[in-house]
Amino acid sequence: MGRKLDxxxxxxxxxxxxxxxxxxAETELAKFITDDDTEPKRLSSRxxxxxxxxxxxxxxPKDVAEQPKKxxxxxxxxxLKPAKRKRKLEAPESEEDSDEHWEEEEDEEEEQPQQKKxxxxxxxxxxxxxxxxxxQDDGGVDEAAEEESDGDDLLPIERAAxxxxxxxxxxxxxxxxxxxxxxxxxxxEVKHKSDADTDEEDTVQANIDEEETFRxxxxxxxxxxGVLPLDLKTIHHRIKDNIDVLCNFSTKxxxxxxxxxxxxxxxxxxxxxxSYNNFLIEKLMDLFPLSELVDFLxxxxxxxxxxxxxxTLKTRRRDLAQALINRGVNLDPIGKWSxxxxxxxxxxxxxxxxxxxxxxxxxxxxxxxxxxVMALSPQEGELVLDMSSxxxxxxxYIAQLMRNTGMIVANDANADRLKSxxxxxxxxxxxxxxxxxxxxxxxxxxxxxxxxxxxDAPCSGTGVIAKDxxxxxxxxxxxxxxxxxxxxxxLLSAIDSVNAESSSGGYLVYCTCSxxxxxxxxxxxxxxxxxxxxxxxxGLDFGKEGFxxxxxxxxxxxLQLTRRFYPHSHNMDGFFxxxxxxxxxxxxxxxxxxxxxxxxxxxxTTAAGSSEEKTSGSNEKKKKNDISKTGSLKKKKMxxxxxxxxLPVGPKKAKIAKMSEETVTGADAKKNxxxxxxxxxxxKQAKKRKTPMAAxxxxxxxxFRKLKHMLQKFDKE
Amino acid sequence: xxxxxxxxxxxxxxxxxxxxxxxxxxxxxxxxxxxxFRLHNDRVYYMSEKxxxxxxxxxxxxxxxxxxxxxxxxxxxxxxxxxxxxxFLAPYAKFKVWVKPGAEQSYLYGNHVLKSGLGRIxxxxxxYQGVVVYSMADVPLGFGVAAKTTQECRRVDPMSIVVFHxxxxxxxxxxxxxxx
Numbered sequence: 001m002g003r004k005l006d007x008x009x010x011x012x013x014x015x016x017x018x019x020x021x022x023x024x025a026e027t028e029l030a031k032f033i034t035d036d037d038t039e040p041k042r043l044s045s046r047x048x049x050x051x052x053x054x055x056x057x058x059x060x061p062k063d064v065a066e067q068p069k070k071x072x073x074x075x076x077x078x079x080l081k082p083a084k085r086k087r088k089l090e091a092p093e094s095e096e097d098s099d100e101h102w103e104e105e106e107d108e109e110e111e112q113p114q115q116k117k118x119x120x121x122x123x124x125x126x127x128x129x130x131x132x133x134x135x136q137d138d139g140g141v142d143e144a145a146e147e148e149s150d151g152d153d154l155l156p157i158e159r160a161a162x163x164x165x166x167x168x169x170x171x172x173x174x175x176x177x178x179x180x181x182x183x184x185x186x187x188x189e190v191k192h193k194s195d196a197d198t199d200e201e202d203t204v205q206a207n208i209d210e211e212e213t214f215r216x217x218x219x220x221x222x223x224x225x226g227v228l229p230l231d232l233k234t235i236h237h238r239i240k241d242n243i244d245v246l247c248n249f250s251t252k253x254x255x256x257x258x259x260x261x262x263x264x265x266x267x268x269x270x271x272x273x274x275s276y277n278n279f280l281i282e283k284l285m286d287l288f289p290l291s292e293l294v295d296f297l298x299x300x301x302x303x304x305x306x307x308x309x310x311x312t313l314k315t316r317r318r319d320l321a322q323a324l325i326n327r328g329v330n331l332d333p334i335g336k337w338s339x340x341x342x343x344x345x346x347x348x349x350x351x352x353x354x355x356x357x358x359x360x361x362x363x364x365x366x367x368x369x370x371x372x373v374m375a376l377s378p379q380e381g382e383l384v385l386d387m388s389s390x391x392x393x394x395x396x397y398i399a400q401l402m403r404n405t406g407m408i409v410a411n412d413a414n415a416d417r418l419k420s421x422x423x424x425x426x427x428x429x430x431x432x433x434x435x436x437x438x439x440x441x442x443x444x445x446x447x448x449x450x451x452x453x454x455x456d457a458p459c460s461g462t463g464v465i466a467k468d469x470x471x472x473x474x475x476x477x478x479x480x481x482x483x484x485x486x487x488x489x490x491l492l493s494a495i496d497s498v499n500a501e502s503s504s505g506g507y508l509v510y511c512t513c514s515x516x517x518x519x520x521x522x523x524x525x526x527x528x529x530x531x532x533x534x535x536x537x538x539g540l541d542f543g544k545e546g547f548x549x550x551x552x553x554x555x556x557x558x559l560q561l562t563r564r565f566y567p568h569s570h571n572m573d574g575f576f577x578x579x580x581x582x583x584x585x586x587x588x589x590x591x592x593x594x595x596x597x598x599x600x601x602x603x604x605t606t607a608a609g610s611s612e613e614k615t616s617g618s619n620e621k622k623k624k625n626d627i628s629k630t631g632s633l634k635k636k637k638m639x640x641x642x643x644x645x646x647l648p649v650g651p652k653k654a655k656i657a658k659m660s661e662e663t664v665t666g667a668d669a670k671k672n673x674x675x676x677x678x679x680x681x682x683x684k685q686a687k688k689r690k691t692p693m694a695a696x697x698x699x700x701x702x703x704f705r706k707l708k709h710m711l712q713k714f715d716k717e
Numbered sequence: 718x719x720x721x722x723x724x725x726x727x728x729x730x731x732x733x734x735x736x737x738x739x740x741x742x743x744x745x746x747x748x749x750x751x752x753x754f755r756l757h758n759d760r761v762y763y764m765s766e767k768x769x770x771x772x773x774x775x776x777x778x779x780x781x782x783x784x785x786x787x788x789x790x791x792x793x794x795x796x797x798x799x800x801x802x803x804x805f806l807a808p809y810a811k812f813k814v815w816v817k818p819g820a821e822q823s824y825l826y827g828n829h830v831l832k833s834g835l836g837r838i839x840x841x842x843x844x845y846q847g848v849v850v851y852s853m854a855d856v857p858l859g860f861g862v863a864a865k866t867t868q869e870c871r872r873v874d875p876m877s878i879v880v881f882h883x884x885x886x887x888x889x890x891x892x893x894x895x896x897x
Binding site (some may be wrong): 323352353355356358359360361383407409415418419420421422423425426427429431432433434435436437438446447 | 764768774775780781786801821852854857886887890893897
């Protein structure tokens with residue numbers, strides 16, 4: 001049988017494949033381990049290329065930083081490069097791992113003696129490289145570990161503290177370094193382009209980059225990112241590194257890179273990774289320190305625990321807990337701060353459809369919704385208004401605190417949502433309520449004299465992103481301002497509904513499920529200015545204090561009595577609670593002059609705009625005319641406005657106008673903080689007005705010269 | 718919102734008395750102040766005088782609900798009790814039926830009570846007597862009409878109906894939109 005002797009079809013002898021494997025397991029393992037020691041983690045050749053490309057950009061700045069350290073002269077560079085290049089060229093060709101590995105080792109050996117000459121720093125670098133290949137010298141490991149521990153093992157608090165320090169330090173500019181760095185950058189780019197296929201070296205650098213320091217990607221990289229989306233892991237890693245750098249900016253920053261560059265990269269990454277829109281991320285970055293920001297964003301990715309509130313009108317918490325445990329529900333008391341709350345960990349039955357639920361023994365309600373009612377602390381026999389009550393969770397809580405005595409008016413602007421209010425009120429056995437469907441802004445006209453009012457204002461919902469992720473992308477500046485405007489209107493009408501002379505009450509609680517300053521502190525501050533109310537402690541012993549200052553805005557100092565709640569720090573929805581006490585029923589009317597001012601200012605700006613056009617159009621007019629115009633421009637503006645308003649016209653008017661305008665400029669700054677919508681309008685106006693003036697002045701100068709020349713010519717002639 | 722007419726009052730009280738008998742008096746004469754029935758949007762609301770006064774501030778089209786809704790008048794001028802009245806029927810109920818835990822869910826989904834699910838029943842219940850249905854833990858679940866007398870219930874086969882379903886607390890979820 002010739003077939004057996006076929007040389008191409010070699011029959012294997014000895015034990016089968018499996019047995020051989022089993023037998024040789026130890027030896028192979030040993031081999032494997034040694035391989036592992038001497039070899040880096042092998043990527044596929046394509047993987048290596050990709051990594052190289054990635055590094056090429058990420059690594060650039062790294063090189064920049066390293067080169068000066070190495071202290072290579074140009075000559076050195078020349079004769080060092082070929083060695084590397086040789087290896088690089090060979091790398092793609094060599095398909096067998098062992099071969100490649102040999103080459104690398106040889107190269108390293110060659111390099112090492114050379115580099116050692118260059119000094120200590122050199123050595124360290126080299127060791128790092130070896131480390132990356134997996135041949136971990138003890139020293140290398142230690143160093144790497146040390147370096148890592150410097151950055152990563154810091155506690156958040158420590159980081160925060162460092163960050164503060166670095167923020168101060170980072171204010172000092174490093175312009176000298178900048179220049180140097182830029183040059184290096186250029187060199188580097190050229191170099192990288194020249195050896196684009198430098199697989200091995202680049203992977204090395206990549207590893208160093210990831211482990212040691214974080215470098216900003218260059219513009220090239222950014223462009224590429226636009227085309228090829230980075231994978232989320234990389235981005236996540238980059239976010240971590242970036243924040244680490246930002247927290248220790250003075251020590252970890254890359255020479256010559258501005259904080260703003262890091263921030264903008266971070267913002268972009270956060271937007272990509274957590275899929276927020278740019279606007280919201282910016283807002284959140286303003287709101288939280290960076291160390292907290294990621295915690296907050298992460299907390300928004302997970303749902304808050306399900307919480308229920310015992311209806312003490314019908315049962316007790318212990319009985320309810322027992323009944324639910326019997327149904328296979330795993331629960332716990334919500335915390336020391338509430339005697340009626342329970343947290344549901346898991347349940348074998350739908351928690352919103354148990355017979356106990358239907359019988360009204362409890363209400364499904366977020367932990368944060370307890371807080372405003374606890375802050376309101378309604379007393380028995382009082383008259384309470386819940387201005388935006390749907391779906392009735394807080395209303396029923398009020399009723400149970402009042403033990404079904406007194407009266408509750410549950411209002412909501414949305415008739416559809418009122419159905420759930422009615423359902424819940426009846427289910428929970430609340431008998432002292434009136435449900436009505438007014439727009440909250442009209443409420444003072446309907447009735448007033450309430451002892452307490454709860455205003456859970458409609459908001460942008462930035463505190464409940466976990467519940468409704470659509471908020472991440474759907475909100476923009478206009479939405480926030482719109483809801484803030486509505487909130488101000490509602491808050492004023494809510495305040496007007498309170499009876500300050502009430503013996504037991506006269507309180508108002510304002511809350512939102514938003515964490516934006518515009519919708520919270522700003523609105524409260526506005527109300528403080530507009531009505532005879534003061535802030536009082538909410539009676540909640542936890543939560544963070546409200547802001548008294550936020551960026552360029554300054555709020556009333558008592559705003560620290562308000563409370564903020566965050567998903568990451570309190571494990572409840574983001575929330576804001578402020579408690580007012582109304583001390584007078586009189587509605588303070590703003591001094592009439594002020595209102596005039598504001599309207600004047602508005603009209604003045606438009607007038608200024610138009611007059612500016614005029615001036616630019618009338619370039620040819622004579623200098624005298626122009627000067628007189630600039631002088632009288634203010635007056636003219638005011639004349640216009642006054643004329644429109646039908647106010648007294650005459651010689652006095654100019655004076656008044658001037659005075660009022662001066663006060664306007666003074667008042668503008670104040671109003672910015674107080675009154676968001678109007679404030680922003682004023683800012684715009686202020687800007688508008690400034691620019692026309694400046695432009696006009698400039699034109700005036702130019703003209704002045706021109707006209708001077710013209711006049712001189714005329715005179716000569 | 719207006720007080721009930723004579724006829725309406727009669728219709729409603731007849732209906733109520735099927736469940737709570739002469740205890741109806743206790744609903745009107747209460748120690749904690751006078752309570753009254755008012756008609757609004759064909760629905761009958763039960764409220765205290767204080768809340769009634771408060772509710773007069775609110776215009777008719779904006780008023781959704783006051784106090785407790787007891788039921789509504791149909792177009793044919795019959796009175797239909799809603800589940801929301803259960804809070805006031807249960808304490809005064811004359812005849813009660815308890816359902817076993819296994820049959821609770823079936824009842825809460827709107828089914829009649831079968832003999833197999835019957836836990837206890839008040840003695841001397843007549844046929845077609847209005848009854849309030851409780852769980853074995855004495856939680857009121859709804860109300861209905863006895864299909865059989867207590868005596869008959871003892872003899873009847875397990876799959877036969879003993880209480881006709883009229884309303885159950887599952888309606889808080891099932892028909893939230895039509896409660897008021």
